[in-house]
Amino acid sequence: xxxxxxxxxxxxxxVRRLLREPQVVRSLLWPVALVPxxxxxxxxxxxxxxGDWPVGVGPSTPTEVVERLKDEGFTxxxxxxxxxxxxxxxxxxxxxxxxxxxxAARGRTLQVERVLREAKGARWRMGPAIPPNANEEQGGRVMxxxxxxxxxxxxxxxxxxxxxxxxxxxxEAQLATGTARWIHGASRWLAGTFVLALHYGLxxxxxxxxxxxxxxxxxxxxxxxxxxxxxxxxxxxxxxxxLKNGFSGPLATGLTVATLLAGLGLLAPGVARHVxxxxxxxxxxxxxxxxxxxxxxxxxxxxxxxxSARS
Amino acid sequence: MRPGPVxxxxxxxxxxxxxxxxxxxxxxxxxxxxxxxxxIGRAPEALDAIPVRGEVPERVLAVPGVVQGDxxxxxxxxxxxxxxxxxxxxxxxxxxxxxxHPAVVVExxxxxxxxxxxxxxxxxxxxxxxTGAVSGSIGGERARxxxxxxxxxAVTRMEIVLxxxxxxxxxxxxxxxxxxxxxxxxxxxxxxxxxxAMPVVPGLTVALGxxxxxxxxxxxxxxxxxxxxxxxxxxxxxxxxxxxxxFTDLGAALVPLGGALMVAGDLWSGQPVYSAVALVTSxxxxxxxxxxxxxxxxxxxxxREPHGVSPWAAIPDGALAAALWASLLPGPVLWGWAxxxxxTALLHPWRGxxxxxxxxxxxxxxxxxxxxxxxxLPRVGRPALTTLAAAxxxxxxxxxxxxxxxxxxxxxAAARLDLGLAPxxxxxxxxxxxxxxWFRGWLQxxxxxxxxxxxxxxxxxxxxxxxxxVTGLALGWVAxxxxxxxxxxxxxxxxxxxxxx
Numbered sequence: 001x002x003x004x005x006x007x008x009x010x011x012x013x014x015v016r017r018l019l020r021e022p023q024v025v026r027s028l029l030w031p032v033a034l035v036p037x038x039x040x041x042x043x044x045x046x047x048x049x050x051g052d053w054p055v056g057v058g059p060s061t062p063t064e065v066v067e068r069l070k071d072e073g074f075t076x077x078x079x080x081x082x083x084x085x086x087x088x089x090x091x092x093x094x095x096x097x098x099x100x101x102x103x104a105a106r107g108r109t110l111q112v113e114r115v116l117r118e119a120k121g122a123r124w125r126m127g128p129a130i131p132p133n134a135n136e137e138q139g140g141r142v143m144x145x146x147x148x149x150x151x152x153x154x155x156x157x158x159x160x161x162x163x164x165x166x167x168x169x170x171x172e173a174q175l176a177t178g179t180a181r182w183i184h185g186a187s188r189w190l191a192g193t194f195v196l197a198l199h200y201g202l203x204x205x206x207x208x209x210x211x212x213x214x215x216x217x218x219x220x221x222x223x224x225x226x227x228x229x230x231x232x233x234x235x236x237x238x239x240x241x242x243l244k245n246g247f248s249g250p251l252a253t254g255l256t257v258a259t260l261l262a263g264l265g266l267l268a269p270g271v272a273r274h275v276x277x278x279x280x281x282x283x284x285x286x287x288x289x290x291x292x293x294x295x296x297x298x299x300x301x302x303x304x305x306x307x308s309a310r311s
Numbered sequence: 312m313r314p315g316p317v318x319x320x321x322x323x324x325x326x327x328x329x330x331x332x333x334x335x336x337x338x339x340x341x342x343x344x345x346x347x348x349x350x351i352g353r354a355p356e357a358l359d360a361i362p363v364r365g366e367v368p369e370r371v372l373a374v375p376g377v378v379q380g381d382x383x384x385x386x387x388x389x390x391x392x393x394x395x396x397x398x399x400x401x402x403x404x405x406x407x408x409x410x411x412h413p414a415v416v417v418e419x420x421x422x423x424x425x426x427x428x429x430x431x432x433x434x435x436x437x438x439x440x441x442t443g444a445v446s447g448s449i450g451g452e453r454a455r456x457x458x459x460x461x462x463x464x465a466v467t468r469m470e471i472v473l474x475x476x477x478x479x480x481x482x483x484x485x486x487x488x489x490x491x492x493x494x495x496x497x498x499x500x501x502x503x504x505x506x507x508a509m510p511v512v513p514g515l516t517v518a519l520g521x522x523x524x525x526x527x528x529x530x531x532x533x534x535x536x537x538x539x540x541x542x543x544x545x546x547x548x549x550x551x552x553x554x555x556x557x558f559t560d561l562g563a564a565l566v567p568l569g570g571a572l573m574v575a576g577d578l579w580s581g582q583p584v585y586s587a588v589a590l591v592t593s594x595x596x597x598x599x600x601x602x603x604x605x606x607x608x609x610x611x612x613x614x615r616e617p618h619g620v621s622p623w624a625a626i627p628d629g630a631l632a633a634a635l636w637a638s639l640l641p642g643p644v645l646w647g648w649a650x651x652x653x654x655t656a657l658l659h660p661w662r663g664x665x666x667x668x669x670x671x672x673x674x675x676x677x678x679x680x681x682x683x684x685x686x687x688l689p690r691v692g693r694p695a696l697t698t699l700a701a702a703x704x705x706x707x708x709x710x711x712x713x714x715x716x717x718x719x720x721x722x723x724a725a726a727r728l729d730l731g732l733a734p735x736x737x738x739x740x741x742x743x744x745x746x747x748x749w750f751r752g753w754l755q756x757x758x759x760x761x762x763x764x765x766x767x768x769x770x771x772x773x774x775x776x777x778x779x780x781v782t783g784l785a786l787g788w789v790a791x792x793x794x795x796x797x798x799x800x801x802x803x804x805x806x807x808x809x810x811x812x
Contacts, residue, residue: 020681023527027535032670036638043645086420099416106399113417122414124368124393126400127385134653156538160531163447168454168529202670209639209666212658247451247530248328249336251443256340 006179007187014191018157028199031149035142035203036210055112056094058082065097065119072115136212140219140283143207147223147280148262150200151230155254157192158234158300163247175308185235185304189297192231197224221286222279225293229276232293232300233257239307312473316466320474325482328444338486341440345490348432350497361401368393374407424557427576430491430505434575435545437487437509438516441479442537445520448475449608450533462608469605476517476601483513500577504586508575515568515593518600519544525604544568552589553578564588567596625758629766632749635670636770639663640731641724648720660727664738667731668745675748689752692793694800701785701796702803708781709733709808714774725774732772732779733808743801746771750783751790751797760787 018024056079057066069076079085082094086101093102093112100116102109114126165171174184200223207213237254238247258277265272265281273284276293328334361376362383371377371386384404385396395408405417452458461471487509494500523540524533545568552569555562556578563578563585564570570589579585640663646654679688709732716722734742746767755763764783772779782801790797 016680018531019677021528021532021535022681023532023536023539025677025681027539029674030539033634036642040638040642040645043649047645047649083418083420099418101418101420103419103421105417105419110397110400113415116415120414124395124408127387127394127396130396132651132654134651134657136657152538153535156531156534160529160534164454164529164531167451198673202666202673205662205666205669206639209658209662210642212654247447248441248443249334249340251446251534252340252440253336255442256344 003180003183007183007190010174010183010187011190011194014161014187015194018161018191018195024195027153028150028195029202031146032199032203032206035146035207039210049107053092053108056082056085056091058094058096061095061097062119065095065116068115068119069112072111074112074115134212136214139207139211139213140215142211143204143213143219143223144265144280146203146207147200147226148259148277150196150203150223151226151258151262151277151280152255154192154196154227154230155234155237155258156251157196158188158231158236159238159247159251159254160234161188161192162235162238162304163250171308181308182301182305184308185301188304189228189231189235189301192234193224193228193297196227196231200224200227218284218286221290222284225276225286225289226280228290228293229261229296230258232296233261233277235300235304239303312467313470316470317474317477320461320466320471321478321481324444324448324475324478328447337440337444337482341437341486342489344436344440345433345486346493348429348436349490349494350499361403363404365396368408370410371404371407374403376403421557425578427553427573427578428500428505430494430500431549431572431576433487433490433494434508434512434572435549437483437490438513438545439542440486441483441513441517441520442541443534444479444482445517446524446533446537447530448479448533449521449524449604450527450530453527454529458608467605468608469602472521472601472605472608476514476521479517479520480510480514483517484510487513503577503580504583505575505577505580507586507590508571511571511590511593511597512568512575515571515597515600516541516545518597518604519568522600522604525607545572548572560585561588565592567592620757620759622758622762625754625762625766628749628754628757629762629770631674632671632766633770633773636667636728636731637773639667639670641727644720644724644727647723655723660730661736661738663727664730664734664736664742668738668741671745671749672741675745675753678753689748689756690793692790692795694789694796695792698789698796698800699803701789701800702807704785705782705800705804706807706811708778708785709804711775711777711781713772713778714776716774721774728772728774732775732782733805735805735809739805743798743805747786747790747794747798747801751786752794755787755790760784760791763787 052075054075054077055069057069057076058079058081066076077091079091079094082091082096083099083101085091085094086103089103092104093100093109095101095112095116097116097119100109100113102112105113108129110126111129114128117125162171165174171184175181201220204213204216204220204223208216213219233254237250237257239250261275261277262281264275264278269282272278272282274288274292276289276296279286279289329337359376360378361374362378362380363371363386364379364381364383365386366388367377367379367386372379384400387394387396393408400408449458452461462468488506491500491506491509495502520537520541523536527533527536548566548569549572550569552563552566552573555566556573560579560582563573565588570585571593573579574586574589579589640660642663643655643658646652646658682688713725716725730736731742731746736742750763750767750770754766758766761784764780764787767783768776768779772782786797786800789800
């Protein structure tokens with residue numbers, strides 16, 4: 001019972017230390033803020049690029065073409081030299097009825113081309129623009145990518161917290177208190193997982209508001225498993241390392257292992273859905289990934305206990 | 312500047328990171344990532360496949376690389392006309408469809424997009440693997456209290472910074488050049504100006520990393536900030552330079568780091584002027600960053616929450632809340648503006664209310680945890696008669712006219728924002744607690760009543776500034792005794808709004 005109480009207090013203390021560190025909090029809120037920012041900027045860019053640009057029509061453009069363009073909702077503006085109108089950047093598309101000059105042949109431009117081809121009775125034409133549908137599946141995929149970012153921070157927490165505490169003497173002092181040694185590894189794993197999972201949960205809420213996340217349960221479980229797995233990888237790779245013994249080697253190894261596990265999710269989704277971190281990009285209900293993450297956490301705590309006993 | 316101390320500090324940094332079995336990790340990981348990029352060939356068949364679907368004409372199927380399946384450019388035959396469904400029609404497909412007799416000629420007038428070569432990846436990866444080493448370089452010294460010893464020794468701050476920079480720039484450069492040599496030996500790339508960028512990219516990345524961590528207290532903070540900022544800067548400046556290069560090569564070359572990345576990717580092969588400009592820009596930026604790091608090296612680490620009351624504190628915290636609320640509550644309206652109104656309809660405002668409130672609550676809790684000054688903690692307070700009066704004023708203010716908006720999407724955004732001010736929703740308790748804790752509990756204690764009310768207006772009611780300001784001032788007035796009276800006043804106002812409109 002006293003061991004559990006010690007575990008709880010140590011975990012709370014570590015969570016408090018992590019949350020009091022401004023750079024840690026900023027780093028974890030970064031992916032959460034990055035999502036709405038990127039999405040909004042993308043939509044703004046899309047509106048600007050694909051917006052209601054007028055069509056420049058040259059003097060020789062048949063009236064029928066101009067009328068058809070107007071009927072389709074395009075604004076037409078007479079221009080003397082349609083090619084130059086596009087070249088100088090004033091128009092994104094302009095025509096003389098036979099040729100369509102464009103800055104880029106895509107999206108709305110193809111709808112101008114469709115009108116020209118219909119007017120000419122061409123053999124092939126662009127189909128009418130398909131209205132975009134609304135689905136929330138993309139939110140789950142985006143969360144997978146965000147989860148990979150959290151995993152990288154998990155590796156940092158697992159490895160750097162041990163390295164820092166070992167080098168400033170905190171870990172030595174804690175080990176001398178007489179509490180069971182496994183508590184020190186377990187508290188670091190639990191604290192890192194809690195702080196990451198808290199911010200991952202926030203990211204889900206944010207994404208659900210602006211893009212939608214269908215099937216939030218599996219997304220949440222796979223994310224929590226990945227956060228926990230990331231911290232466990234950090235604890236495993238730091239070994240007996242610290243700042244005095246070299247920190248960059250274990251960190252680079254940990255980050256590479258985490259990235260490779262994430263890549264496994266794309267390469268072998270069948271197996272990957274049961275593996276923490278890999279399941280982020282592979283899908284699955286998340287229960288087995290969560291179980292595997294707990295097992296990986298147990299292994300990391302066990303290794304930490306053995307190594308700290310020897311160090 | 313004496314080379315002796317610089318080299319000694321560089322050797323010391325490298326020794327401490329690369330010693331023992333664990334020290335082999337970084338070189339092994341770097342080479343394991345770089346060598347495959349350098350020597351493995353590309354699979355052109357897989358990359359050049361053109362997916363098509365539907366009733367694909369025979370002449371299109373005959374185009375090399377066309378693969379029929381469930382995705383890609385769609386085809387359908389309607390009354391003898393071939394309809395094509397795509398966001399973009401590839402030139403190969405267009406040529407096949409025209410069959411030599413185009414009914415309409417389509418001429419693209421923008422220059423073709425140039426793609427950087429694989430050598431870009433060598434520079435990127437060699438720079439990215441230095442995150443850990445750079446992160447611990449200053450924070451670690453500070454945590455071990457060895458930075459003070461160095462600073463009090465007969466070495467200058469610039470010599471310390473240069474020594475650390477030299478160590479990790481040298482390491483990154485050796486990795487990048489080794490991989491470049493492997494790429495040249497395997498015949499995957501030709502020699503060129505890109506080789507000059509191989510030391511410049513790691514050099515600037517290390518300088519940036521040292522500057523970022525110059526005030527961090529320990530390796531946890533150092534690694535967190537490096538991991539957050541360095542990939543974003545590497546990717547962001549690279550992307551910016553690449554996009555700018557479509558319009559102006561000189562502008563792209565002037566982007567620090569991004570320009571050097573484009574040189575590394577051999578974007579300006581045969582145009583040495585742009586490569587030279589890019590490399591000089593990055594070298595100057597490196598020098599500026601190193602000098603900034605040396606200047607700040609002795610300063611105390613980033614302070615936690617500042618003590619005392621300052622009206623300026625309302626600006627960052629108000630802007631944060633405004634950005635959050637604007638993207639989460641009216642943000643989904645952008646989908647409709649971009650042509651997908653179904654998406655806007657799907658993303659109901661209650662989601663934004665819940666997400667925004669939970670974010671505000673979390674940020675508030677984190678701020679309170681970090682605050683060392685007990686005066687920053689929110690007081691509870693007791694409602695009084697003034698609470699009732701404030702509730703009446705708040706309710707009345709919600710009937711004041713807002714800004715005139717004509718655009719239908721702005722009208723929709725205004726309707727969503729109204730829910731943030733008067734949350735007629737099951738999420739109301741959460742919204743009220745979150746907003747009152749943030750604006751009256753936290754911000755008012757730090758910035759004062761009027762700045763907090765202004766921040767509330769900008770964040771929660773930007774299109775109803777009168778209502779927002781009166782609400783903020785009235786609630787702020789009763790919140791001088793504690794958060795609870797403001798919370799009660801807002802709840803009563805909401806009750807009145809529900810009952811009387």
